[in-house]
Amino acid sequence: xxxxxxxxxxxxxxxxxxxxxxxxxxxxxxxxxxxxxxxxxxxxxxxxxxxxxxxxxxxxxxxxxxxxxxxxxxxxxxxxxxxxxxxxxxxxxxxxxxxxxxxxxxxxxxxxxxxxxxxxxxxxxxxxxxxxxxxxxxxxxxxxxxxxxxxxxxxxxxxxxxxxxxxxxxxxxxxxxxxxxxxxxxxxxxxxxxxxxxxxxxxxxxxxxxxxxxxxxxxxxxxxxxxxxxxxxxxxxxxxxxxxxxxxxxxxxxxxxxxxxxxxxxxxxxxxxxxxxxxxxxxxxxxxxxxxxxxxxxxxxxxxxxxxxxxxxxxxxxxxxxxxxxxxxxxxxxxxxxxxxxxxxxxxxxxxxxxxxxxxxxxxxxxxxxxxxxxxxxxxxxxxxx
Numbered sequence: 001x002x003x004x005x006x007x008x009x010x011x012x013x014x015x016x017x018x019x020x021x022x023x024x025x026x027x028x029x030x031x032x033x034x035x036x037x038x039x040x041x042x043x044x045x046x047x048x049x050x051x052x053x054x055x056x057x058x059x060x061x062x063x064x065x066x067x068x069x070x071x072x073x074x075x076x077x078x079x080x081x082x083x084x085x086x087x088x089x090x091x092x093x094x095x096x097x098x099x100x101x102x103x104x105x106x107x108x109x110x111x112x113x114x115x116x117x118x119x120x121x122x123x124x125x126x127x128x129x130x131x132x133x134x135x136x137x138x139x140x141x142x143x144x145x146x147x148x149x150x151x152x153x154x155x156x157x158x159x160x161x162x163x164x165x166x167x168x169x170x171x172x173x174x175x176x177x178x179x180x181x182x183x184x185x186x187x188x189x190x191x192x193x194x195x196x197x198x199x200x201x202x203x204x205x206x207x208x209x210x211x212x213x214x215x216x217x218x219x220x221x222x223x224x225x226x227x228x229x230x231x232x233x234x235x236x237x238x239x240x241x242x243x244x245x246x247x248x249x250x251x252x253x254x255x256x257x258x259x260x261x262x263x264x265x266x267x268x269x270x271x272x273x274x275x276x277x278x279x280x281x282x283x284x285x286x287x288x289x290x291x292x293x294x295x296x297x298x299x300x301x302x303x304x305x306x307x308x309x310x311x312x313x314x315x316x317x318x319x320x321x322x323x324x325x326x327x328x329x330x331x332x333x334x335x336x337x338x339x340x341x342x343x344x345x346x347x348x349x350x351x352x353x354x355x356x357x358x359x360x361x362x363x364x365x366x367x368x369x370x371x372x373x374x375x376x377x378x379x380x381x382x383x384x385x386x
Contacts, residue, residue: 003371006359007321009183009294012258020250024242031241039245040193042252043178047160047170049195051202054245055209058157058179058192060238062090065175065194066125067235068204069151071096075124079155080110081328082348083129087155088329096124100330102345107283108132108296111347112140119144125151130159130169132296132325135288138164138172145174153177157192158293160185161259165287170195175205180244183361185258185291186251188244209238261362262292265369269295269358272373278303278380294325295360297376298351305383308354315356318375323357 024035036054044052055061071077073095079087081100088098101114108131115126126145128136136154145152154173156162162169170176175198178184180191196202207214212235217223220230270281280298284290299308306314308324315322328348330340342349358372 003319003368005319005321006364006368006372007361008323008357008359009361010363011182011187012254012362013187014254016253017247017250020246021243024246027242029242031243032239033242035242035245035249036240039188039240039249039252042249043170043193044195046252046255047168047176047178047195049168049171049176050197051199052193052195053202053205053209054240054248055192055194055238056240056244057190057238058177058181059086059090060209060236061177061179061192061194062086062127062153062155063093063236064205064208064238065153065177066090066094066096067208068175068194068201069125069153071124074122076120076122077125077127078110078115078118078123079127080129080131080348081330081345082108082110082131082326082351083155083329084157084326085329085332086157087127087129088335091127097122098329099123100340100345102347103131103351104137105347105351107134107137107285108351109134109136110141112137112144115141115144119148119150123148123150125153127153127155128173129155129157130162132282133158133162133291133293134283134285135159135162135164135169135290137285137287139287142172151175157181157184159291161255161291163289169291171197174198175201180248180251184293185262186248186255188240188248188251191240191244191248207232208235211235211237258362259291262360265360265364266292266295268366268369269373272370272377273297276377276380278384279376292360295358296325296355297358299354299356301354303385304380305385306379308356311379311383312356314379315375320372320375321359324352324355325357326352328352 040052071094075096077091104111152173154176157179180188212233
């Protein structure tokens with residue numbers, strides 16, 4: 001009997017989540033209502049930040065952060081090529097220019113030394129990415145930012161619940177983005193949020209997500225009556241609905257439980273793979289505690305008679321939803337139109353050529369975990385160099 005298909009990630013939804021959404025569906029507000037503020041407060045409290053602003057998705061949240069940071073035409077923003085395209089696209093939306101800095105080959109996160117090399121008079125911000133849930137070296141990133149008067153927008157789409165030097169991710173950077181896509185730690189269907197401790201940035205984010213409109217009496221140029229509002233700049237319709245927020249508010253109560261299970265799965269994988277010289281298990285930073293969005297293994301192809309593509313196909317045939325995260329952004333056809341080319345960021349490219357993402361989500365059973373581990377080991381044993 002074939003093992004059921006195991007995706008690389010999926011949401012965990014229970015009856016409490018369903019009831020929370022139904023309650024909003026029966027209420028007066030489906031959007032722009034009170035549930036969004038409740039969810040924002042829950043997230044801010046969880047990550048120990050003063051403010052949180054919810055958006056329709058994580059990309060919209062990053063766009064909002066770039067706006068709040070004042071990024072505009074000609075401004076440069078340094079980020080990693082080893083990420084989803086949204087981490088760079090958000091800069092382009094504002095007329096800025098993404099500048100890539102190569103990764104640390106051990107942590108897979110952006111290398112602060114490479115960041116320093118790329119700072120110019122045009123540099124406005126840094127967007128470090130907590131790849132797989134592993135916190136970036138924020139001590140160095142924040143130090144570089146302070147020395148050069150830059151803002152830090154931490155892309156923590158993978159890292160809610162992670163800590164760095166005992167501080168919660170979401171409380172350190174000038175702004176931090178979390179994603180609530182279904183494969184992430186908690187979900188709102190689609191959704192994202194920015195956390196910050198800066199009131200000025202918070203107010204800009206609030207206004208940006210709703211067409212650049214404000215009703216705040218203290219911000220208006222004039223007032224013609226209680227109904228009066230002003231569009232003070234070009235914003236977007238990036239609001240989160242109360243339906244989404246209700247799901248997120250129910251989910252966040254279980255976040256620590258989800259992360260505990262993810263960490264347990266990682267331990268089981270690590271134990272299963274500890275004796276295999278043909279692959280490298282994920283790095284675990286001594287100063288950070290990952291919340292483990294992804295479990296990425298790196299193949300030592302020189303010790304195998306098959307390459308990553310063949311390994312991938314064999315796992316898929318075994319009904320394991322293996323994936324690859326990510327194709328480096330600078331290798332995408334659109335970004336190559338800007339002059340980027342293969343060879344520009346060798347560490348990121350070499351990593352991409354050899355990595356596989358194994359299934360990791362809270363509802364995986366121990367039987368699922370064992371099946372994935374046994375299948376990986378069987379492929380290695382069949383194809384190891386003798």
